[in-house]
Amino acid sequence: MNRPELDYYAVLDMPRNASKEQITLAYRRMAVRLCPHRDKKYEMDFVPLAQEGRLTHLSPMSETKQWAYINMAFDVLGHDLYRAIYDRYGEAGLFEGVMLPNGYFPPYQYHGDHMKVYEQVFASYSPFANVIDAITNPPSLYATREHGIGVRHKDANTERIIHLSLEEVRTGCVKLMHVWRQEIVDKKESRLEKRKHTLKLIIRPGTTAGTRFCFKEEGDRYPTTIPGDIIFIVADKPHPTFERRNMHDLVYRYDINLAQAYTGFTFFVDTLDKRQLKIVISDVVTPGYQKIMPLEGLPKCQNLDAVKAIKQANKRIEDFGDLIIEFNYLFPKYLTPEMKTLTRNFYKEFRRMEQAxxxxxxxHMK
Structure with missing residues (x-):
């Protein structure tokens, strides 16, 4: 496409003050007629001018060259910055690069992929995709004596919160959710009745809060609509001992006094899967101190596609979060004068030994 200055507006048969919408529409009109991948079976329905011998304002150029020109023209005029540079500096400035207030604009180069431009505008390889889709996938219709004939539209989705205990998250479980929905109970589709319906939720170990389980078109049944989806959203049920953090970690809080903080201690933690962990603390428990037990948290649930989920259905999960143990300090609520004196003497002697x-x-360092 090396050539003298080309008028892109003339290529699309548009004035220089045309809006972006007008330029896009002009491109669409010409692209439908010139696209080499067009479906000629539907061409007459969309391009009546084709009856005129396929003449355009770019004739007598070959259709191949017309097709190349309109795509390059739209690649420039359909882009706000490229169009602004072209309007001010012409094609030479566009191809050679110009200095703009906010920096240097490098030379523009058309990528040469005409179908890339085409698909950006039509969002499809074919401009007739919508019609073909309507033919191959016709809309759902209803026809009743009461409502006549029409197109079914989908009802709104129903969302419900399902609370899971941390024990259920730890091991995984199956939930049977009972829902009441309107159902058509006669062949004439004239009588509705509330009926109980059971949906089965398979909760994988480690399922995180916010996970959505969608049951497609399991909502109320009406003669003139498509049932909406029923969606269950997972939420954590408060636990008396643990708290979930970072999706897969567990937090356990343990109360200690100052003597334990200084001298160390041992305690036991009952886990969600009925084991007992022995925790030995030999460090000084300073403010913010945490004891981390690796791989003692919740299983790390992975988002698997259907094939992987089937293959790994009975596979043992070996990737877990951590158990984070945090400590709360218990201070005495009241001290007698004698207790205060003992405490002062203790810390005075403690400080003397610490200094020594x-x-x-x-x-020793010297």
């Missing part, structure tokens, strides 16, 4: 230890360490 620091001095000894400095001496």
């Amino acid at each position: 230890l620091e001095d000894e360490e400095k001496l």
Whole structure:
């Protein structure tokens, strides 16, 4: 396409002040007629001018060259920045690059993929996709004595929250959800009745809060509509011992006094799967201290496609989050004068010994 200055507006047969919508419409009109992949079976329905010998304002150029020109023209005029540069500096400025207030605009180069431009506009390889889809996938219709004939539209979806305990999340489970919905109970589709319907939810181990289980078109049945979807949204049920964090970690809080914080201690944690963990703390428990037990949290649930889910249905999950143990300090609510004196003497002696230890360490460093 190396050539002298080309008037892109003339290629699309549009004035220079045409709106972006007008330019897009002009491209669509010409692309439908010139696209080499058009379906000629439907062409007469969409392009009546084809009866005139397929003449366009770009004739007598070959259709191949017309097709190339209109795609390059729209690639420039359909892009706000390219169009602004072209309007001000012409095709030479567009191809050679110009200095703009916010920096240098590099030379424009048409990628040469005409169908790429075409598909961006039509959102399809074929401009007749909507019609072909309507033929191959016709809309659902209703025909009743009471309502006549019409197109069925889908009802609104129904969303419900399902609360899961952390034990259920840990092991996985099956939930049978009972819903009441309107159903048609006669052949004439004139009588409706509320009936109980059971839906089966398979909860995978480690399922996270916010997970949505969608049952397609399981909502109320009416003669003139398509049933809406029923969607169950997972939420965590409050647990007396643990709290979920970062989707797969568990947090356990343990109360300690100052003596334990200084000297260490041992305690036991009952896990969600009925085991007992022995926790030994030998460090000084400073504010913000955490004890992390790796792989003692919740299973890490993975989003699997249908094929992988079937293959891994009975596979043991070995990837888990962590158990994070946090500590709450218990302070005495009241101290007698004697208790305060003992506490002062204790910390005075404690500080003296601490200082002696620091001095000894400095001496060894020298």
